[in-house]
Amino acid sequence: MSKGKMPAPSLRNNPSWDVVVTRLNPLLSFFNADGGPKNRTYEIQVDKSKNFASADKLVYKNVKEKGPYITEQKISKEESLKDKQLYYWRARTVTDRGKSDWVISRFYVDTKSDATFMNMVRAKVKKITVSNGYNAKNITDWDDPGLLTFWQSPPPGDKEQWVEFDFGEPTEIARAWILSNFNDPTGWLKDFRLQHSADGKKWQVVAGTETKNNRSYRNILNFKPVKARYFRLLITSFIGYAAQINEMILYSPGGAPVPKVPSQDYVLIIGNEHNGFTFTDLAKYVENLPFKLKTVTVPCYEASMKMLEHLEHRPAAIILSGNNADYPNVPMFEYNGEFEIIRKTSLPMLGICAGHQFLAMAYGYTRARSMGWFDDSAMTSEKKLTRVKINKKDPIFKGMRDNFTAPEVHSWAVAEPAEEFEQLASSTYLQVQKSTKRFIYGLQFHPEIDVSYNHGKKVLENFLRMALASKK
Numbered sequence: 001m002s003k004g005k006m007p008a009p010s011l012r013n014n015p016s017w018d019v020v021v022t023r024l025n026p027l028l029s030f031f032n033a034d035g036g037p038k039n040r041t042y043e044i045q046v047d048k049s050k051n052f053a054s055a056d057k058l059v060y061k062n063v064k065e066k067g068p069y070i071t072e073q074k075i076s077k078e079e080s081l082k083d084k085q086l087y088y089w090r091a092r093t094v095t096d097r098g099k100s101d102w103v104i105s106r107f108y109v110d111t112k113s114d115a116t117f118m119n120m121v122r123a124k125v126k127k128i129t130v131s132n133g134y135n136a137k138n139i140t141d142w143d144d145p146g147l148l149t150f151w152q153s154p155p156p157g158d159k160e161q162w163v164e165f166d167f168g169e170p171t172e173i174a175r176a177w178i179l180s181n182f183n184d185p186t187g188w189l190k191d192f193r194l195q196h197s198a199d200g201k202k203w204q205v206v207a208g209t210e211t212k213n214n215r216s217y218r219n220i221l222n223f224k225p226v227k228a229r230y231f232r233l234l235i236t237s238f239i240g241y242a243a244q245i246n247e248m249i250l251y252s253p254g255g256a257p258v259p260k261v262p263s264q265d266y267v268l269i270i271g272n273e274h275n276g277f278t279f280t281d282l283a284k285y286v287e288n289l290p291f292k293l294k295t296v297t298v299p300c301y302e303a304s305m306k307m308l309e310h311l312e313h314r315p316a317a318i319i320l321s322g323n324n325a326d327y328p329n330v331p332m333f334e335y336n337g338e339f340e341i342i343r344k345t346s347l348p349m350l351g352i353c354a355g356h357q358f359l360a361m362a363y364g365y366t367r368a369r370s371m372g373w374f375d376d377s378a379m380t381s382e383k384k385l386t387r388v389k390i391n392k393k394d395p396i397f398k399g400m401r402d403n404f405t406a407p408e409v410h411s412w413a414v415a416e417p418a419e420e421f422e423q424l425a426s427s428t429y430l431q432v433q434k435s436t437k438r439f440i441y442g443l444q445f446h447p448e449i450d451v452s453y454n455h456g457k458k459v460l461e462n463f464l465r466m467a468l469a470s471k472k
Helices: 136-140 282-287 305-309 332-344 354-361 457-471
Strands: 010-014 019-021 027-031 041-047 058-063 070-074 085-095 103-109 120-122 127-130 161-179 189-197 218-238 247-253 266-271 294-299 317-320 349-352 368-375 387-390 410-414 421-426 430-435 440-443
Touching: 010 085, 010 103, 010 368, 027 368, 058 070, 070 368, 127 136, 136 247, 161 189, 218 247, 266 282, 282 294, 282 457, 305 332, 317 332, 317 354, 317 457, 332 349, 332 354, 349 354, 354 368, 354 410, 354 430, 354 440, 387 430, 410 430, 421 440, 440 457
Parallel strands: 019 103, 266 294, 266 317, 317 349, 349 440
Antiparallel strands: 010 027, 027 070, 041 058, 041 085, 085 103, 120 247, 127 161, 161 218, 161 247, 189 218, 368 410, 387 421, 421 430, 430 440
16 A cells, blocks of 8 residues: 555455345445554445446445444345346445545346256366376365466467367367456466367367457356367457466256265265365264264255255255355355255254355345454464354253353354344354254354364254154
8 A cells, every 4th residue: 555545445355356146135245444543434435337326326325334343335226226126336445534446346146046946067178188287186186275376378378378178088068157357367267269179180169159359367158069079269369477377167057966875874974175165074974973863964055945856855955065265266156055955944953154154145146245354263272262152042052051151163154134034143153043943054164073172063063853843
């Protein structure tokens, strides 16, 4: 910050650049300005016009900071946005010493975008080849930390670059997800297109994939299904000195396989980590409890109501696991089937960490957001542990003391629960929520992490005991 210049806020929270907002009255969350006077407020504007010049522009003045890290502004139902519409929004710091520069972002409203399972599955790549550069394997590194690693073409960036996918046999492809540098525009793909080939030598453009003058680090290419053994992303222009791809996933049309399940009581775990598993040994922990339950883990990108309805035996309960990735950096459409289950199931359900946040996000993507800090009390001394205050008595807390401790590993939290949910416990953020209509609970902490100070273990045990009792 130059001398005398007012610091501006950061809009890289929720909604961040080019995310899809799934309701007409979103909650706009952003990070407070770093430095400057303490007696500050913010001005926010939302408009369909990039120049913020339309008659429908929304203006919010004197917006106060919610805390030391975050500021929020809810768009009311009376001011509801239009569906299927791109919106620009901007914010600036306001003090008695002056105003900061505007910072601008944009989002797209589509209330039906998460309504049903994506009806696609991840296509398995047999071999990946790049024009040059190093670490091509990072492009298909599909675990959460893998989002931080990337392939980068070597500088100087004055030549076409390409990434080739060999599926080993003709494979039908209908969507591509591409993630580039999410920290700054360096490496963003500017002009590119997807190609296909039967032999890896003669290439044809996949209709509808040619992209020019791109200005985003996330790209989703949807097109009519094309069947070929080889697919290639041809990059003809990019921002900065080299092209960068953190991840690329190709999808085949069709439904996910229905998992085999045991005939005895079991818990269906939906693995929300980006690779489809869980951040902790959740399945092992559940199976070691005295209920003699088995577990079946299904990746989030294969979960759907259709899958649930076609299981040979119904689970005694569903647990939605945590993850450790920032949502703007993952393909959120992969959670559509899970959101569908959250909204429709009658089975007992428990959301843990990310799963807890998904209980809110299933009714609107912006209901959860980054807190502006990382609560890692699962890895700190007991004196610094987050304390969970029980706000309302409930059977889920049977045998527990108030103001208990439990491991926390997250930087996002529920900012605004859905109307069907009520708060049962809190710290400086929402810790436990419950559906007022169905047997659904959400926990921000991790009851399954086996450490001495985890008094939240009892919550998981109570949930499973109640689930088994309801089945009988």
